[in-house]
Amino acid sequence: MRPARLFLYALLPLFAACQVWKPEPTRQDAPTRVQGEVTRQDGGLVLRPCNEQRQFNLVDGPDSAVARESRDLFADGAGKLFIDARGAYSGGQASNTDGKFEVRSLYRLQNEGHGCDDPNFRQTIVQAGGNEPGWSVMVNAQGLLLQRPGQADQVLPYVVESVPGGSSSYSTEANGEKLELWVAPARCVNGMSGAVSSLTAELRLDDKVMRGCAYPGAAYQE
Known part of the structure; x- marks a missing residue:
């Protein structure tokens, strides 16, 4: 039998009326999770964190490929992108930004x-979804929300x-x-939108198997 941690979550109606997530302040060089808007500027990438006016040069760390991933999305005509990443701030090297953020x-x-x-981001553990047929699953500590086009939403323990x-x-x-959602760490690209995420997803619903991508919410335990 494979090692596992098992938890049972009771169903509570807390999927709505959630606060917008904002990361805690952190010292420079300390890894932190950041969300924000990415634009192109002077041949590089600039990050403006959510709910802030500051801007930072966005650069890749040893194990990330944001420059490549963003190039592909910008090539499809996007003027700006949304990023959710963990990284570290450091002092700036250019006068037109407030420093650097290394992913x-x-x-x-x-x-x-x-x-x-x-x-819903603050309470979300995992958000997953796929196409053809379309489906979406949001998991938090109170339950699992299954959404499919043309069918009533289901909230389940x-x-x-x-x-x-x-x-x-x-x-x-x-x-x-009988429903089972599997998520695993691996680069995943949405075939319709081109969005890149860090988890692959597989939804098993009765006898059907549907695949897609997923990302961790703020309540995800790494």
Whole structure:
């Protein structure tokens, strides 16, 4: 039997009326999770964190590829991108910015969808979704929300199983349906929007298997 951590979450109606997430202040050089807007400037990338006026030169760390990923999205005509990443601030090298932000881990890079305005991000553990057929699953500590076009939203209790390597399973058999969402750490690209995220997703709903991408919310435990 594989090692696992099992938790059972009860269902509570707390998916709405959430506060917008804002990272805690941090000292320079300390890794922190940051969300914000990315634009191109003078051949480089500039980050403006959510709810701030400051701007930082956005650069890749040893294990990130934001420059390449953003180039592909900008090539599709985007004027600005939304980024969700962990990294560290440091002093600036250019007079037109407030310093530098070096990306250590990229969680999400996209040109459409919820960004700084996501009201559920603070409570979200995992947000997953896929195309053809379209589906979306949001998981927080109170339950699992399944959304599909043309069908009523379902809010369900779930059991989570975490296995070595960073993969997790969120499963339920409520309401006569057997549902299991698997997420695993790996670069994932949405085939329709081009958005890049840090988790792959597989939704098993009764006898159907649907694949997609996912990203960790603020409540995700790494």
